Amino acid sequence: MIEKLYLPDIIGKGYGEFWRFKGRYKVVKGSRASKKSSTQALKVIVEMIQNPHINWLVVRKTERTLRDSCFAQLKWAIRRLKVEPYFKCTTSPLEIIYEPTGQKILFRGLDDPLKVTSITVDVGGLCRLWVEEAYEITSEDAFNRLDESIRGQLPEGMYHQVVLTFNPWSDRHWLKKRFFDEPSPNVLAMTTNYLCNEFLSESDLVLFEEMKKNPRRYAVAGKGEWGVVDGLVYDDWEERAFDWREVTKKPSVRSAFGLDFGFTNDPSALFCGLVDTEAREIYVFDEMYQRGMSNEDIIEKITEMGYSKERIKADSADPKSIAYLRKNGLRNVRGAKKGPDSVRAGISLIRGYKIIIHPRCVKFITEISNYVWDKDKFDNMINKPIDDFNHLMDAMRYALEEFDGRKGVSVLM
Structure with a gap:
């Protein structure tokens, strides 16, 4: 009963x-x-x-x-x-x-x-x-x-x-x-x-x-209020289904993976993309986006997704985690370059590409739809993005630093 x-x-x-x-x-x-x-x-x-x-x-x-x-x-x-x-x-x-x-x-x-x-x-x-x-x-x-x-x-x-x-x-x-x-x-x-x-x-x-x-x-x-989106950082993008296998057949296409660390409040985020350096297009085909992940969880998840052997650029602000990942299965993880102007330079490079996002990458779509330029105290936009909706956006920026936007060619080593 x-x-x-x-x-x-x-x-x-x-x-x-x-x-x-x-x-x-x-x-x-x-x-x-x-x-x-x-x-x-x-x-x-x-x-x-x-x-x-x-x-x-x-x-x-x-x-x-x-x-x-x-x-x-x-x-x-x-x-x-x-x-x-x-x-x-x-x-x-x-x-x-x-x-x-x-x-x-x-x-x-x-x-x-x-x-x-x-x-x-x-x-x-x-x-x-x-x-x-x-x-x-x-x-x-x-x-x-x-x-x-x-x-x-x-x-x-x-x-x-x-x-x-x-x-x-x-x-x-x-x-x-x-x-x-x-x-x-x-x-x-x-x-x-x-x-x-x-x-x-x-x-x-x-x-x-x-x-x-x-x-x-x-x-x-x-408070549950509607978010007001004004001044998108990336506006040249579209959601479109595609077969990543077909995209990789083009000789001008290279893979690009980026990892942003998080834990309690912020998620750990993995960007999985293909970059066509001739057509100036970025294809976003997969993602990881999860809170509360330990380094062991990150290794397990990336391995489960099939990307453990890929060259992954990670947030260099956490060198201890990068060292742990490299030692325990993700041997091709490297720290991304950091510098006083690295965020703006990375955004400038990516804005030279059209971004095509597979519909299954729902977290990436949410972030790119809400990633906007910040404002000063007078409500004027400044040349700096908000510190929000930026986990996959940062991971994409780490991944794309391998590409020379001025010459339109990959500089993968």
Whole structure:
């Protein structure tokens, strides 16, 4: 027998309207630690237990990000609700089954459209969709095709619903105009932030207090406000699917890898690119972007990605880590050049190229969409980028120092 729990104690404050709303779209933009994803995960599990007709489709832009995000979050919700005996969680295929009825939570990435459009369920209806990190979906048409997959006849009293959760990095995103600028009774568009999360520890709150020193970042990552993007550092770029194997067939193409170190607050980031020195194009084909990585984790991940033998330029501000990586498997890691003008020179070199980004590089797209020139106290732009959205941007700069932008040729040794 399922143990009786008092849901308000588990969910906490700030999400009453979200929990009760029955319109087509529930859209939640919020800061970090605002409970948006954990609350949605709890809602998914509770709805399945309460209604035998409900099945969920959980989507992110790329399938490979689902296991460590939504899938893990839903397993947490199952444990939090103390209903583990009733759910079966599998990784091959990636799905969760409510065993008393056979209802399912299915997981898909938009990088394989056929898998999204051909979904069927054996029990009940596919009437719920959760799009996590919806900001990553840069094409409104792609969302529309996904939205159309949630349809069909339902029993009386049932309804279809699409839930979108995301961090509001840029006010230029289609999500703002579609759901926040044009009010509709069929849409619940809400903003949440860490202040409604009573489950945060004192150390968590200290991080947000520190974040206030960077007002622009605090406005978005702290208060959940839309980020205002003005003065992009790199504006000659596009998102486009490509086969990296075909790109490497050109004799003018060389690989370029860069590594930026992080740990608690900042991620460790690996840039994986191909540089066409004749066409003046940079192809971004893969990435690593993760917080809390030890040097051992970095070695394991880069090896797992298949890049352990590549020549990687890393942040030379951390020579001890570089030495460790070299000694323990990444023998071709080298420190990048540093100097008083290295950032500006590196940016100038890269701005001479067109940047083509594979859709699966979602973190790179987020950073380059928000990497802007800083401003002085009079709100005038200065010739220096902001110290934010710069982890993959720095890694790209380290990787590209191997190329002579003036001559258009590689200087790889």
